[in-house]
Amino acid sequence: MMARIAILIADMFEDSEYLQPVAAFREKRHELIHVGLQAGGKVLGQQEQTPVVIDVSTAEADHADFDALFIPGGYSPDKLRTNVDAVHFVRKFMEEGKPVFVICHGPQLLITACVLAGRKVTGSKSIIQDIANAGGVYTDREVVIDGNLISSRNPGDLQPFSNACLEMLS
Amino acid sequence: MMARIAILIADMFEDSEYLQPVAAFREKRHELIHVGLQAGGKVLGQQEQTPVVIDVSTAEADHADFDALFIPGGYSPDKLRTNVDAVHFVRKFMEEGKPVFVICHGPQLLITACVLAGRKVTGSKSIIQDIANAGGVYTDREVVIDGNLISSRNPGDLQPFSNACLEMLS
Numbered sequence: 001m002m003a004r005i006a007i008l009i010a011d012m013f014e015d016s017e018y019l020q021p022v023a024a025f026r027e028k029r030h031e032l033i034h035v036g037l038q039a040g041g042k043v044l045g046q047q048e049q050t051p052v053v054i055d056v057s058t059a060e061a062d063h064a065d066f067d068a069l070f071i072p073g074g075y076s077p078d079k080l081r082t083n084v085d086a087v088h089f090v091r092k093f094m095e096e097g098k099p100v101f102v103i104c105h106g107p108q109l110l111i112t113a114c115v116l117a118g119r120k121v122t123g124s125k126s127i128i129q130d131i132a133n134a135g136g137v138y139t140d141r142e143v144v145i146d147g148n149l150i151s152s153r154n155p156g157d158l159q160p161f162s163n164a165c166l167e168m169l170s
Numbered sequence: 171m172m173a174r175i176a177i178l179i180a181d182m183f184e185d186s187e188y189l190q191p192v193a194a195f196r197e198k199r200h201e202l203i204h205v206g207l208q209a210g211g212k213v214l215g216q217q218e219q220t221p222v223v224i225d226v227s228t229a230e231a232d233h234a235d236f237d238a239l240f241i242p243g244g245y246s247p248d249k250l251r252t253n254v255d256a257v258h259f260v261r262k263f264m265e266e267g268k269p270v271f272v273i274c275h276g277p278q279l280l281i282t283a284c285v286l287a288g289r290k291v292t293g294s295k296s297i298i299q300d301i302a303n304a305g306g307v308y309t310d311r312e313v314v315i316d317g318n319l320i321s322s323r324n325p326g327d328l329q330p331f332s333n334a335c336l337e338m339l340s
Contacts, residue, residue: 108300
C-alpha cells in the first residue's frame with residue numbers, strides 16, 4: 001500500500017541520508033512531500049549541495065495529512081529544532097504513534113519535542129549524551145526499532161535503515 | 171596580567187564567534203593556543219572559510235598548561251564532542267574552576283562532559299532543550315556569568331561576551 005511520507009528537511013542535510021531512503025521509498029511508489037521552513041524554497045545538502053524544493057511549510061503542514069515522517073540527518077535538524085511549527089509537527093507523529101524514521105542528527109528534533117523519554121533510539125555519536133539526558137535509551141546498533149520509531153546512526157547504516165522503513169510501511 | 175588561553179576548535183566554527191573574541195584577547199596581549207583534532211592541521215570556518223591552524227592536538231593538550239578555555243560556536247563543537255580527549259580537556263577546566271568561555275553551540279561540549287548540572291548558562295536557541303536536559307539553568311540573556319563560566323547566545327552578543335571574558339581575565 002502506498003504511504004504519504006512527510007520529509008522534514010532544511011539546509012545542510014546529509015545528502016546520502018536523504019537520497020538513499022528517498023530512492024527506496026520512490027521505488028515502492030510511496031508519495032513524498034517535503035516539509036520545510038519556507039514553501040517553494042530550495043534547500044541544499046552539506047556535501048553535494050543536492051537541491052531539494054520544499055512543498056509545504058512547517059506552519060502549513062498538517063500531520064493528519066501524512067502516514068509517516070522521515071527526518072534526514074546532517075545539520076538540517078539543528079536548523080529545524082528552533083522552529084516551533086517543526087517541533088509541533090514532529091511531536092504529533094510521535095503522540096499518534098505514526099511511523100517516524102530518523103537517522104544521525106534526526107533525533108535532535110525528537111529531543112526538542114520532548115518525546116524520547118523511555119524510548120529506545122540510536123543516532124549520531126555526537127548526540128549520545130543529549131539522547132540519554134532526554135530520557136532516551138541509546139543503543140549502538142545499525143537500526144533500532146521501538147514501536148513506531150525507527151532510528152539509525154550514520155550513512156553506513158542506510159541500507160538496513162531503508163529496509164526497516166519499507167518493512168514498517170508495507 | 172597575560173593569560174594563556176586554549177581555543178578548542180574544529181571545522182565549521184562560526185567565523186565571527188572566533189574572530190571577534192580572538193581580536194579582543196590579542197589586543198590585551200593574552201596568549202592564544204589552538205587545540206584541535208590534529209596538530210598542524212588547518213580548520214575552516216563555516217561562513218568565510220577563515221583558516222585556523224591547530225597548535226596542539228586534544229590528545230596532547232594538558233589543561234594544566236592553560237589559564238582559560240574558549241570554545242567558539244557553529245558546528246565545531248558538534249565535531250569535537252565525539253572526541254574523548256576534547257571532552258576530557260573541557261571537563262578538567264570546569265572541575266578546576268578555571269575560566270571557561272562558550273558561545274552559541276559551545277555548551278554542547280559542556281553537555282557531553284557532564285558538567286552543566288545546576289549551572290546557569292545560555293547558548294544557541296537550537297540547544298535550549300539539550301541544556302535543560304543536562305541540568306543546566308538556561309537563561310535568555312546576552313551574557314550569563316556563573317562562577318568561572320561565561321556564556322553567550324549568538325554573534326549578536328559578541329561585544330558584551332568579549333568584554334565579560336576580558337574582565338574575568340584581568
